[in-house]
Amino acid sequence: MTHLHDDPTAFAATALAGYCDVFRQFVRAVPDGVVRSTATPDGKVALVIGGGSGHYPAFAGYVGPGLADAAVAGDVFASPSTRAVRDICARAHRGGGILLGFGNYAGDVLNFGLAAERLRGEGIDVRVLAVSDDVASASAEEHERRRGVAGDLAVFKIAGAAAEAGRPLDEVERIARLANARTRSFGVAFGGCTLPGAKQPLFSVPEGRMAIGLGIHGEPGIDEVPIPSAAELAAILVDRLLSEAPAHGGKRVAAILNGLGSTKYEELFVLWSAVASRLAKAGLAVVAPEVGEFVTSLDMEGCSLTLTWLDDELETCWLAPCDSAVLRRGATIAAEPAAIRDEAEVAAKHYPEASAEGRAGGRCIAGVMAHLADILRDAEQELGRIDAQAGDGDHGQGMARGSAAAAAAAKEAAEAGAGASSVLAAAADAWADRAGGTSGAIWGVGLRSWSQSLGDDAPIDAGRLAAGALAALSGVTRLGGAKPGDKTLVDALEPFARTLEAEVSKGSALRAAWQAASDAATGAAKQTADLVPRLGRARPLAERSKGHPDAGAISLAMAARAVLDRLPDGPG
Amino acid sequence: MTHLHDDPTAFAATALAGYCDVFRQFVRAVPDGVVRSTATPDGKVALVIGGGSGHYPAFAGYVGPGLADAAVAGDVFASPSTRAVRDICARAHRGGGILLGFGNYAGDVLNFGLAAERLRGEGIDVRVLAVSDDVASASAEEHERRRGVAGDLAVFKIAGAAAEAGRPLDEVERIARLANARTRSFGVAFGGCTLPGAKQPLFSVPEGRMAIGLGIHGEPGIDEVPIPSAAELAAILVDRLLSEAPAHGGKRVAAILNGLGSTKYEELFVLWSAVASRLAKAGLAVVAPEVGEFVTSLDMEGCSLTLTWLDDELETCWLAPCDSAVLRRGATIAAEPAAIRDEAEVAAKHYPEASAEGRAGGRCIAGVMAHLADILRDAEQELGRIDAQAGDGDHGQGMARGSAAAAAAAKEAAEAGAGASSVLAAAADAWADRAGGTSGAIWGVGLRSWSQSLGDDAPIDAGRLAAGALAALSGVTRLGGAKPGDKTLVDALEPFARTLEAEVSKGSALRAAWQAASDAATGAAKQTADLVPRLGRARPLAERSKGHPDAGAISLAMAARAVLDRLPDGPG
Secondary structure (H helix, E strand, O other): OOOOOOOHHHHHHHHHHHHHHHOOOOEEEEOOEEEEOEOOOOOOOEEEEEEEEOOOOOOHHHEOOOOEOEEEEEEEOOOOOHHHHHHHHHHHOOOOOEEEEEEOOHHHHHHHHHHHHHHHHOOOOEEEEEEOOEOOOOOHHHHHHOOOOOHHHHHHHHHHHHHHOOOOHHHHHHHHHHHHHOEEEEEEEEEOOOOOOOOOOOOOOOOOEEEEOOOOOOOOOOEEEEOOOHHHHHHHHHHHHHOOOOOOOOOEEEEEEEEOEOOOHHHHHHHHHHHHHHHHHOOOEEEEEEEEOOOOEOEEEEEEEEEEEOOHHHHHHHHOOEEOOOOEEOOOOOOOEOOOOOHHHHHOOOOOOOOHHHHHHHHHHHHHHHHHHHHHHHOHHHHHHHHHOOOOOOHHHHHHHHHHHHHHHHHHHHHOOOOHHHHHHHHHHHHHHHHOHHHHHHHHHHHHHHHOOOOOOOOOOHHHHHHHHHHHHHHHHHHHOOOOOOOOOHHHHHHHHHHHHHHHHOOOOHHHHHHHHHHHHHHHHHHHHHOOOOOOOOHHHHHHOOOOOOHHHHHHHHHHHHHHOOOOOOOO | OOOOOOOHHHHHHHHHHHHHHHOOOOEEEEOOEEEEOEOOOOOOOEEEEEEEEOOOOOOHHHEOOOOEOEEEEEEEOOOOOHHHHHHHHHHHOOOOOEEEEEEOOHHHHHHHHHHHHHHHHOOOOEEEEEEOOEOOOOOHHHHHHOOOOOHHHHHHHHHHHHHHOOOOHHHHHHHHHHHHHOEEEEEEEEEOOOOOOOOOOOOOOOOOEEEEOOOOOOOOOOEEEEOOOHHHHHHHHHHHHHHOOOOOOOOEEEEEEEEOEOOOHHHHHHHHHHHHHHHHHOOOEEEEEEEEOOOOEOEEEEEEEEEEEOOHHHHHHHHOOEEOOOOEEOOOOOOOEOOOOOHHHHHOOOOOOOOHHHHHHHHHHHHHHHHHHHHHHHOHHHHHHHHHOOOOOOHHHHHHHHHHHHHHHHHHHHHOOOOHHHHHHHHHHHHHHHHOHHHHHHHHHHHHHHHOOOOOOOOOOHHHHHHHHHHHHHHHHHHHOOOOOOOOOHHHHHHHHHHHHHHHHOOOOHHHHHHHHHHHHHHHHHHHHHOOOOOOOOHHHHHHOOOOOOHHHHHHHHHHHHHHOOOOOOOO
16 A cells, blocks of 8 residues: 555645655756766767656656656656656767666657757757567567566666767667667566555456556456466566567676565565575676666565566676666775685684693583483473463473583583683573473573673682572573563573572572572472563563463473582582 | 465565565675675674564665665565574674674564574574664553654664764664664554465555554554545654654654555655755754665555664764665765756747847738737637537647637737747747647647747748748657647648648648648648547547547637738738
8 A cells, every 4th residue: 555645736846856865965946857966078878768657666766867857756656757768968068969768658759859949949969769578568579569567777877877978879879779679577466556546456456366468557467377486486577577688689688687666675685685695597697687676666565577688888887987866886995805704614623732730620520411311302292281371382302402501512522621600601692592492492501601701711619600600690680671570581590690699698608508598499480370470471472471380490490400419519 | 366376385585585585785694684795894793783674665675784684584474594694694794793683573572583593502693682662562661662664764774874984882782772762653553565476465444534543464453534635644653753752852853754565666755855844944954864675565555754863983884884775875976065046047038139020920920820810819718618529528628728828828929029930939848848738839839830930020921931840840740749640730730831831832822721721721620620640649539529520629720710801912
């Protein structure tokens, strides 16, 4: 739907005024169109283009250095008047004559043609080129009867470059005609556009269907099929265009994959991947492809592919610098290509030097992680069942996957001689990377925060472990955003860390302190059954979770208990 | 709808690959994101940005000289993983430290935050900035809890400029935080987006309604109202943002009017006209506004307005050169502003010098045109009635308006001393300009072609008039595309011109010849009742036109008869 307008009859004119305000570095508003706001040399051929509105950036968006000199804008989907074309030409003319470019539609042919006659009557040399690239609209034998679609951009870009290079009008016209003769477009549509102020689309395509060859104002297409995959659509578009390759077209093509309005960039990039691959298989080299919105039809759903078979002269023009709202060539900041970085350097694992005590601590942690992974693998089903009562049931899987990856990384780090801190950090990162989802990332944050309280050069002691638990709590709440009472693992982690710290502070041995902390976590985890989650869950899940404990809190308590099995009995 | 994909789970990755292929002058594909393909100096602060996919050009489209150094891409609407962020940072780091920028969403805060901790563990200085510009998502007192929307672009552009200028990390971070603190966005939505592979939109807005403050992933808005006019919407957006202007914000603002996907450029330009005017009334000066698609949400319908209150430092950064797929500053072709052309020169009417005989002919034609205008004004109702049987009923109006304008222009030209050819040409142009529609343009072509057979220095004679009629026929068929039998005015013009030429050739006096031609036109016009139109009419009208004559042919015959009243009896 087109929603935004005041008086619908003023839509085209108001849009043009807004465009001119934003892009004043390129254009100046004049009645019924725009002229370049940048100076052009006397004697340069003027490229004046235009057509109906509703096709932005066609046509005002193509005005700027290296491209068009002026654009005439009609009302939505309506040709500009003869007088509008004539007057804008009078403004744009620099003494070198004018090439008038527009899509091949009856109204435009009439008004641009008549304007050309008027201008000739005023002594200005004017040539007229109706772009006719749409293969769906007439047979190959009647190329000049075809309508103009996104091929406009290719033809105008090439003609604009020839004019900017100072070529005389005869040459600019010849090159533009050659570009048009070598340009083919083919398009598809999924849905129609809505005229400003209208309640219904101008036309429609049945749901789940794709119209082939539909015109950009809803002119009839040539076929209708179920919506294909991107790869199938690439084949439809490329194969039809290749079947119409001009004689002696060569192997180098300019390509434009054009979105009509509501078929978005990311879809176009997906399609482009398939189009590029199919063109490459056909042995064609694509030169400076353009993927985006170049000739739209308000909010129409669909896209088209345009190919222009290049010779050396056309390629030079296609690549020549230009600057406009929609298309530019050439850099605004000079920059060299970057050297490509060594992949091994990016992935390399460097563990800091560790003392013998630190390495011993690392081996200890690796042992604990291996045991934890065993316990969580065994608990996978149970944790999944608990999670399924209020969540999506994948918590057990994530915990098993994360802890297994953490155990493997800890083993690798310990064997490489890493200290306790580095071993736990490696385990943390592996857990986050492999577990997936929020709980994996949270475990990663928690263990990594914990690791920073340990050293690579010192033995693990109760004080450092307790400080680490508090650091883990702090990291998890800071990065995860959950607070106690939100029905997350924080509800178990918080009493665990506080109890551990309190017990260690009052001199309890590590194992006893950990036992107390683990009991506190287990008790708190069970109590989460009384809570309603605040974060990270959609509302229906919140309702469902009533009366069920939180799987994240339960698995944290379970892990705390698992670690207890591997702790020494004595102090420190 | 999002229609184009192969495997929907590969949508984000394939889209990114396609983007990298097209924009290789800016980016190089790496796992889960992109890095600049252009060289950056050692020691430069790296700006690494990212977030979920589905928001193109956010975030990969912001990578290039003067803007971001790299972008990390998650799956559609999902945060990238910690590892993806960490690895891309390792690639982008140039020894100057890293600023990590992303929108303020829980998953991104978690993963970017965790990656920052890992990187710090590797000895890299990393700062983290969660953009929080959306005023609808939390109160002004909790600015840092707001989510990030199109303000991303403003904050990243400013931070990127500071980094490119070689500022140290502390400074880049300070400037980026200042930009975020001074950036506010407010958005509205008309309809939801469709995830690749889904059959239904992710969320929806009731038809005819507009959601205010809806998030770009469908997060709840704060209000819902009937869809307003563009001017009303401008007031909603501007007034809310101005009510949240930062303290000491000043009077200069960067502005971004952002389309979310299916709200198209021309609508945005219409809205921008109203926004710009409202900002001006509030005394704000807008610096380099951007209107387009910068942070989308697949094919979501809606838009947002972002303002960043600038100080001198922020303005310098906002305006600094940059080059990327979506945003650039600076020209690729150096160009001076153009001198503005004298309006009088554009509009000036120059009539060629005419002889006394030519001027007499001009006065004669002015008289004929005045009479023709009288006749067609009287026939307006009847012609309208005939046209309404098969067309839209405005033919009589167009003919009356066109002929009146032609008569006035002919009078003006004759009084200015123009010759016959120039008087008729002036009448032709005025007819086309004022009548409107195809029939007006066709009459313009016909009369202008006719005028070229007359001279400004010779008397009007039967031979020139007959040649002119043939020229008119030729001009009309060439520019209008209709042939005899298409049920247009050509069906009457063709027998008129041929009969006139035949009669004059065999020596008939002008009046007699014109009488015969006029009779032929009238007979042919009546016979158009038997024809079905081929051109310029939609199919339902074609059906309705059966049995009714063509209004264009009838009015041509009527005009021919009217001229007869003013022709002299004798020869020549």
